[in-house]
């Protein structure tokens with residue numbers, strides 16, 4: 001995939017997991033022409049020590065430019081969000097596009113690179129869970145057990161999904177005593 005003449009595309013991968021790194025590389029190698037902007041893609045959960053590297057990469061890009069967060073770690077910190085060293089990406093650079101998933105599929109990353117807001121089902125991938133409100137009895141188990149705290153609920157309330165934190169682990173689907181949660185192949189690309 002090529003940025004137009006004079007513009008640049010930079011991918012900064014931080015953290016330990018290479019899941020998003022591989023997906024971004026697959027998307028970037030798929031060929032085709034990008035829009036008329038420089039692009040900074042960030043995957044992984046940034047820490048304080050990554051902040052300068054990300055800022056320098058951002059400053060090095062010519063205008064017009066756009067920053068894209070790929071995957072739960074870059075969008076919210078995922079399971080690392082409460083780590084002492086974690087630093088939210090949007091406190092480092094102005095993030096314009098976010099892609100949910102752990103990792104997101106190549107198709108979703110391609111839409112993000114083209115700045116297409118979308119909610120897409122991608123066969124063969126595990127995306128976000130769906131909660132059946134009629135079956136849910138608000139027992140709170142899924143909220144307590146979700147590793148990244150992606151199911152938010154007050155006392156006695158039914159859970160609401162924070163898709164930017166969800167790591168698609170399917171624990172909620174497995175433990176819900178009412179069978180009210182089902183994993184779906186759904187990914188979201190959002191423009192902020």
Ligand code: SF4
Pocket residue numbers: 015017018019020021043044045070071072073074078101102103104167
């Ligand atoms: S979002 Fe998931 S796949 Fe991507 S870097 Fe984080 S843990 Fe790895």
Ligand code: SF4
Pocket residue numbers: 131135136137138139140141142143158159175176177178179180181
């Ligand atoms: S575990 Fe199931 S029944 Fe309990 S709050 Fe979650 S979705 Fe509702």
Ligand code: SF4
Pocket residue numbers: 129145146147148149150151161165166167168169170171172173
């Ligand atoms: S699949 Fe369910 S338990 Fe796992 S992170 Fe997403 S909301 Fe939480």
